[in-house]
Each structure stands twice: as structure tokens, then as C-alpha cells.
Amino acid sequence: RLAVGVLLPSLLLLSACGSGQNESASADGIQERTIKAGIGNSKMHPQGKGMEKFKELVEEKSGGKMKVQNFFDATLGDDQKMTEALQGGLQEVTVPSTSPLVGMIKEFGIYDFPFVFNNEEEAYTVLDGTVGKKLLEKLPVHDLVGLGYWENGFRSLTNSKQPVKTAEDFKGLKLRTMQNEVHLDAFSKLGANPSPMAFSEVFTALETGTVDGQENPLATIQTQKYNEVQEYLSLTNHVYTPFVFLVSKKFWDDLSEQEQEIMSEAAQEAGKYQREVNQKENEKALKYLKKEGMKINEVEPEEMEKMKKAIQPVTDEYAQKFGPDLVEEMMNEVEKVREK
Numbered sequence: 001r002l003a004v005g006v007l008l009p010s011l012l013l014l015s016a017c018g019s020g021q022n023e024s025a026s027a028d029g030i031q032e033r034t035i036k037a038g039i040g041n042s043k044m045h046p047q048g049k050g051m052e053k054f055k056e057l058v059e060e061k062s063g064g065k066m067k068v069q070n071f072f073d074a075t076l077g078d079d080q081k082m083t084e085a086l087q088g089g090l091q092e093v094t095v096p097s098t099s100p101l102v103g104m105i106k107e108f109g110i111y112d113f114p115f116v117f118n119n120e121e122e123a124y125t126v127l128d129g130t131v132g133k134k135l136l137e138k139l140p141v142h143d144l145v146g147l148g149y150w151e152n153g154f155r156s157l158t159n160s161k162q163p164v165k166t167a168e169d170f171k172g173l174k175l176r177t178m179q180n181e182v183h184l185d186a187f188s189k190l191g192a193n194p195s196p197m198a199f200s201e202v203f204t205a206l207e208t209g210t211v212d213g214q215e216n217p218l219a220t221i222q223t224q225k226y227n228e229v230q231e232y233l234s235l236t237n238h239v240y241t242p243f244v245f246l247v248s249k250k251f252w253d254d255l256s257e258q259e260q261e262i263m264s265e266a267a268q269e270a271g272k273y274q275r276e277v278n279q280k281e282n283e284k285a286l287k288y289l290k291k292e293g294m295k296i297n298e299v300e301p302e303e304m305e306k307m308k309k310a311i312q313p314v315t316d317e318y319a320q321k322f323g324p325d326l327v328e329e330m331m332n333e334v335e336k337v338r339e340k
């Protein structure tokens, strides 16, 4: 009986400061916190460099009170797994491609339509505008908060069989795709044999010949060393993939206004830096991959047009599923950039 009376208050005390993150409310509204952040790419990848910038900014803006611990190379899991960890409050930050999130928010799939954006500026206009914002607003009901878009970028195809110069050249190629139905159906339409796979499994699948090829931006092809197991690089630039900066809503709701602002500003500033680095590194990666002996080919605009035509039925079908109005809004934004 006595023990209960002694135990209860100390339990209450324990739970009041138990998380280790709430012990001192301080005058500036910033507490000692550790933010666990994970991504799929390496530290050397532009995404990794963006995360290091985010860390630097958060630590600087919080006077060293908020610390970011970065985990690279999918050591905390792949995009889907880390996103689930955020939902469960087991991890604070991740920056996945939007593509594997379509199972949760189908509308993210509009970014997966091939050949929508001709350049980065068109993508930024959509992502940083009303369409991009509308999609971020769909995150909180899934226990996630989106602080903006970073850049994975335009994807090109590598494979071990043949140069891909025409739509016909896709026929029979076993391709790894992201876990995304638009990508799967589009590559099937071109006659390839796509299989969805998590990012961290790709190198081994290419090395062992489980698949013949994959598609990713050039900086990823370089940092993942795909050139060591792939002979051909075809500059298809067939689709632009954004990264989305995600925070666990459980964590977010526990932050003070000041702390939320620090996170938000840091994610945006680091994102701006990350996009710049990404463009530069993709250019450098092309030179590097050439030097390393990959057989690189471009795709003629007429051939691109044919590929686009071939997959149009897929795009049309998914536009219906994701919301024709939303797709129209996206295309109108793109048109506005083109008219400038």
C-alpha cells in the first residue's frame, strides 16, 4: 500500500520528462531535441548534400539545441518503410521520392506521368505553386507534414542489353521500376517487363541479372555505381521525380511555433541549395559516366514523341483516376511557363 503512494508521483514525474525532449521549456521556445532523418541515397548524392545542409541550418538556427542525425543509404529502410516510421513517430524526417507514396495519396501520381515537364523550371512552377501545395495538404491526415519539394530529377534508362533509341527498343527488357503503378503500366505499354522493387535492392538485382535495367537520374547512376553493372545509358529523360520533405506529424505537433519555423525554413533553404547542387551534379555525372566507359546515346525528338504517344492511353486512364481537374491545373501551369 505504502509503495503505491511512493511510486505514483515518481511515475508521473518520469512520464512528464520521459521523452527526453520536453524537459525544459525555455524562454526562446526552443528545446534540446534530436531529429532522426533518413534517406535512400548516399551522403555523396545531391540528396545527401541537401540533408547535410538541412542539419547545418537547423543546428545553426536553434543555437545548437536541435540536433539532426542523418542516416544515408537506406540504413533506416527504403522510402516506404521510413515514411511508415514517421507515421508511427519512430523517426522524425525523411525525403522520399513522391512515386512510392501513391499507394497512400494517389494524386501524387500526377508527377509520374512521363514527358510532362520539359525542364526544371516547369517542374518548380507546378511543385512550388498551387498544385504542389494542394498535394502537401493531403499529408496531415496520414500523420505526415510536408515542408516542400526537393529534386530527384529527370530519369534516364540504363541496361545491360542494348542502346534504347526507339520505342521498340524497350521490348522484352526486364526493368526495375519504383513501386508505382503509372511507371509499371507505362513501361509495360512500351513492351518492357517491369517489376517494382525498393531502391536498396536495385544494385544487386542488376548485378545478378534479375533485371536487365533500371531508370534514375544520372547522379544516382553515378553514386550507386550502376555503371559497374550496366553497359548502356540512354538519355530518355522520360519523367521528372520530385522528392518530398516529410516530417512526422506526431513530432511536429509537439514542436513550439519557433521550432516549427526553424524546421520549415531549414527545409526550404536546404531545398533551394539541393536543387542547385542537383542540376550541377547531374551534368558532372554525365561526363563521369562517359569517362567510365558507359555506352551513352541520346534519343531523337521524333522517337520521344513516339514513346509519348505509345503511353498516352496509360496517362489518360490515370488522369481519370487521379482527378482530371488536378491534371488540367498542372498542365495549365506548365503552359504558362512555356508561353513566357
Ligand code: TK8
Pocket (backbone or CB within 6 Å): 039, 040, 041, 078, 079, 096, 097, 152, 178, 198, 199, 215, 216, 217, 220, 241
Ligand atoms: C531514394 C529513392 C530513389 C528513387 C528510386 O530513396 O527508388 O529509384 O529514384 O532515389 O527515392
